[in-house]
Amino acid sequence: MSVQERKxxxxxxxxxxxxxxxxxxxEQQGWDAVTTRRLAERIEYSQPVLYSHFRGKxxxxxxxxxxxxxxxxxxxxxxxxxxxxxxxxxxALARAYLDFAARNPAVYDAMFQLDGGLAFAKEDTPExxxxxxxxxxxSLGEVAGxxxxxxxxxEVFWAALHGLATLxxxxxxxxxxxxxxxxxxxDRLAMV
Amino acid sequence: MSVQERKxxxxxxxxxxxxxxxxxxxEQQGWDAVTTRRLAERIEYSQPVLYSHFRGKxxxxxxxxxxxxxxxxxxxxxxxxxxxxxxxxxxALARAYLDFAARNPAVYDAMFQLDGGLAFAKEDTPExxxxxxxxxxxSLGEVAGxxxxxxxxxEVFWAALHGLATLxxxxxxxxxxxxxxxxxxxDRLAMV
DNA sequence: CTCGATTGTCTAGCAGTGCTAGGGTCGAAT
DNA sequence: ATTCGACCCTAGCACTGCTAGACAATCGAG
Numbered sequence: 001m002s003v004q005e006r007k008x009x010x011x012x013x014x015x016x017x018x019x020x021x022x023x024x025x026x027e028q029q030g031w032d033a034v035t036t037r038r039l040a041e042r043i044e045y046s047q048p049v050l051y052s053h054f055r056g057k058x059x060x061x062x063x064x065x066x067x068x069x070x071x072x073x074x075x076x077x078x079x080x081x082x083x084x085x086x087x088x089x090x091x092a093l094a095r096a097y098l099d100f101a102a103r104n105p106a107v108y109d110a111m112f113q114l115d116g117g118l119a120f121a122k123e124d125t126p127e128x129x130x131x132x133x134x135x136x137x138x139s140l141g142e143v144a145g146x147x148x149x150x151x152x153x154x155e156v157f158w159a160a161l162h163g164l165a166t167l168x169x170x171x172x173x174x175x176x177x178x179x180x181x182x183x184x185x186x187d188r189l190a191m192v
Numbered sequence: 193m194s195v196q197e198r199k200x201x202x203x204x205x206x207x208x209x210x211x212x213x214x215x216x217x218x219e220q221q222g223w224d225a226v227t228t229r230r231l232a233e234r235i236e237y238s239q240p241v242l243y244s245h246f247r248g249k250x251x252x253x254x255x256x257x258x259x260x261x262x263x264x265x266x267x268x269x270x271x272x273x274x275x276x277x278x279x280x281x282x283x284a285l286a287r288a289y290l291d292f293a294a295r296n297p298a299v300y301d302a303m304f305q306l307d308g309g310l311a312f313a314k315e316d317t318p319e320x321x322x323x324x325x326x327x328x329x330x331s332l333g334e335v336a337g338x339x340x341x342x343x344x345x346x347e348v349f350w351a352a353l354h355g356l357a358t359l360x361x362x363x364x365x366x367x368x369x370x371x372x373x374x375x376x377x378x379d380r381l382a383m384v
Numbered sequence: 385c386t387c388g389a390t391t392g393t394c395t396a397g398c399a400g401t402g403c404t405a406g407g408g409t410c411g412a413a414t
Numbered sequence: 415a416t417t418c419g420a421c422c423c424t425a426g427c428a429c430t431g432c433t434a435g436a437c438a439a440t441c442g443a444g
Contacts (some may be wrong), residue, residue, distance in 0.1 A: 243432070
């Protein structure tokens with residue numbers, strides 16, 4: 001028994017190593033630099049080993065995305081918890097979201113920009129993704145305003161944050177005005 | 193003289209053919225399907241011919257993006273012109289933007305999602321891109337609200353539209369609520 | 385009208401990609 | 415001690431973007 005358990009532990013450890021390495025490489029040089037050969041070399045195994053853990057590169061991206069979703073959900077809840085009052089909570093939430101995207105561009109790409117083979121807005125959406133949306137909903141629901149479904153409001157607010165995050169990082173928006181844009185967004189969208 | 197002019201005309205025509213073919217292929221099967229071989233085969237030339245017109249695939253994407261930007265600017269202006277009053281103009285603008293993104297997903301990707309090697313928010317930003325932003329600014333500037341710079345307001349509104357467009361198309365947002373989300377966005381952001 | 389030169393195009397090939405088939409090796413169970 | 419099976423690696427496939435060099439067609443000069 002114990003030998004089998006040891007093997008499973010080692011396997012799980014190697015899987016974590018793969019994901020951590022892929023993520024590190026992606027953050028350093030972008031996802032284009034994450035090739036199966038390079039990744040295999042860094043973990044000091046041959047390429048086929050990757051395919052005994054994941055169906056392919058897409059699934060590796062998807063796994064990193066799920067990791068990221070869990071982290072983001074935690075970051076959002078922490079920021080919301082540290083703020084007093086609905087309005088301050090929303091501001092903190094928005095800053096935390098944009099901050100996460102800016103600090104973890106590769107992970108953010110894995111979550112929303114690249115094809116990680118993940119389902120969305122469906123029954124079989126992975127739990128971490130639903131939970132990240134839930135983390136937004138918790139703070140945004142209370143400022144949706146009368147007659148506006150919290151879910152709908154959260155979708156719109158989320159879309160705005162996503163747009164700011166991607167356009168800023170792609171160099172489409174000047175970075176220096178980020179804070180003013182955030183304040184404008186919160187001022188207008190959040191009903192006190 | 194005339195022979196040289198004829199050659200230039202033919203060259204320009206072939207360049208248009210390349211772009212139209214690339215765009216068509218991308219809309220039909222996605223940009224991943226636009227390989228230099230397939231593209232060359234469709235225009236009935238060999239691959240190196242592509243490189244006598246463009247530096248590489250990236251530049252082809254960039255050229256399609258510029259085409260798209262010009263079309264989008266025209267569509268936005270047409271929609272704004274057909275509406276009466278600032279508020280109706282903004283609503284029409286938002287619908288036109290999202291409609292363009294939904295109807296021309298590959299072109300929209302070329303403009304904002306893929307790397308077309310284009311500069312943004314800088315001095316050397318290509319004219320069509322600046323003009324598309326200007327088309328937004330024309331209608332959005334009048335509803336920015338007191339004390340809010342029109343440019344900043346336009347950036348935020350644009351980011352929100354971009355977020356809605358990309359998340360909807362990626363299956364992250366349920367398509368059936370698109371109109372309600374648009375109305376909510378306009379209601380909150382536009383100062384009458 | 386002929387003959388170099390220039391222009392244009394194609395064939396063939398390079399290095400790199402994601403992914404997989406097959407053979408060996410090494411450890412575990414009998 | 416021996417068999418067996420899990421594990422991993424080498425080698426290779428079909429594809430990618432891109433380019434060098436050979437070849438043919440066209441042009442301008444004599």
